[in-house]
Amino acid sequence: MIDPQTVSESFIKWMEDNGYGTFGSDIFLNQIPDDAIDNAYWVITAGGDVTRNLVTAQNIKQYSTQIFYRNVSGEAVGHTLSELEVKVNTRGSFNIDGFEIYSIESTMPEDNDKDAENRRQASLVVAIEIYKSYVS
C-alpha cells in the first residue's frame, strides 16, 4: 500500500509491515476479487462517528474497520485472527502511518462459516479513534 490516505488503507499498510501479506496479492480493500487466492484478507471500511469535539476545533473520530480472513484450514483462520486481535489490543505499541491514534480496540474473532468453495472464513472489527487537529 503506497501512500495510504484513509484509516483502512493505513491499517492495510500496517498489516503489510507486520508480515500479514501484500496489498493486491492477498490483502484487499473493500472487495475481494473472484480470482483471489484461497488464503486472503479483505478489509472493509465499516463507518464510524465523531466521538468527541474539543473546544478548540479539534476532534476525535472513531473509524470502524472490519477485517476478514479466509483459509482452507479452519485452524489457521482461528489462530491468525486471534494473533491479530492480541496485537491490536496491545494498545500502546500500535501505530498506523499518517494518523494519531487516541485509542484502538478489536473485537474477538467471529467465525463466519465456510464459503461456497469450502474455505473457512472469520472476521473481527477494529475500532480506531483518531485524534485530528485542524490547527496548522
Next chain:
Amino acid sequence: MAGLVKGPFVVKWGSNTLEDVQDYSFDYSTDSNDYTTIDGRKTTLDGAISASVSIQLLKSDVDALATVLPQYYVPQGGTMSTGEVVASADGAIDVVAASCDSVTVYNNLDIISCGTNSTVVRLVNARSMIDSVDLQDSTVLTFTIKFVGEPAQGDAAVQVFSSTTDSIS
C-alpha cells in the same frame, strides 16, 4: 441584535494560542455581606470578585505545557531542581514551589468565538497553575491548567466585547 456566541473557540493566553483544549470551565464568585436593618429589611452588598478558568489540555506534552506553565519550564541544557541536566530539545517542566525569586507570569486569557465578528470573553490578568493531572480513559494523560484572574486595583475581573478593534480602545 442578540445572537449566539458559537465555537469552536480560539483560546489565547497573552499572545500564545492554546490548542487541543478538551474541556473548559469558568468559576466566578463575588464576596457579599448581608445587612439587616432594625425594621426587618435585608440588604446584600457585593464586594470583591474572584474568577478563574480551568482548561483541560488533551495534548499535555512538554511542548504544550511550556506554553501554559512558563514559570516551570527548564530549557535544554538547563538544570532541574533535582540536579539533572535537561538533554531534550523540548526542555522539561520542573514544578517547584514558589520562592522569593519566583517570577509570576500574567496575561489576559481570551476565549474568542468563531466568525468574523466574534465575541471575546476575557479573564483579566491571569496567572496559571496546575489544577489536576488525569489519566483519561486509561489511555491519555491530560493536564488541567487553572488560570486565576488577578486584576490590578480598579480593573475588571471579566470582560466581554466584540473582537472588532473599534469596540475597545
